[in-house]
Amino acid sequence: MTRYVVKQFNYTDVADQKSFEISRANPERCYRSLGHGDYRTSAFIEADNLNEVFRIGNTETDLVEKVDKFYSVSCGDIIVDTETQIAWLVSPMGFTRLGYDMHFKFEYKKGA
Secondary structure (H helix, E strand, C coil), rough: CCEEEEEEHHHCCCCCHHHHHCCCCCCCHHHHHCCCCEEEEEEEEECCCCHHHHHHHHHCCCCCCCCCCCCCCCCCCCCEEECCCCEEEEEEEEEEEECCCCCCCCCCCCCC
């Protein structure tokens, strides 16, 4: 079982064109937006793989540890494996790996 972080885009804080590209899971735009801080950590999910994160995030939300506004896992969201630090973009069909040099710190403590 692996702990994953779900990062969701702050749609209300950006221009319409950028939001459109994110919602269509444009990998280059999502990668840049992640680097610019346009995504927020919304939840942690314990799962065996990315497909299970997607399923839990959409059908078993009682298993989702929410840390901010959390919406169902959708295209344009980013899932980060906390062990490998690899970030995956939720794409229209499957997942796209984002970059190789991302280093994330997850300092959230439950109840904080």
